Amino acid sequence: MTRPLxxxxxxxxxxxxxxxxxxxxxxxxxxxxxxxxxDPDCAGGANELSLNLYRDTISN
Structure with a gap:
């Protein structure tokens, strides 16, 4: 059975x-x-960068 993604x-x-x-x-x-x-501007936690900063990083 395939799990939903x-x-x-x-x-x-x-x-x-x-x-x-x-x-x-x-x-x-x-x-x-x-x-x-x-809170996409929160840095730290599971990821070093914030979600918004990481999005910017991968889009460039």
Missing amino acids: FPCQCCGSLAIGEPGNYEICQECGWEDDLVQAA
Whole structure:
């Protein structure tokens, strides 16, 4: 049975098994973190950079 995939909060690819489980996106390397999802300018936690800064980094 295939598990449903959810979009990565950073790159949008369908790569996360369940939001909030700290899975790492195979496309961009972002580690899913509910705190950083709620506050995309928060740095630290599961990821060194904030979600917004990481998005900017991978888009360049």
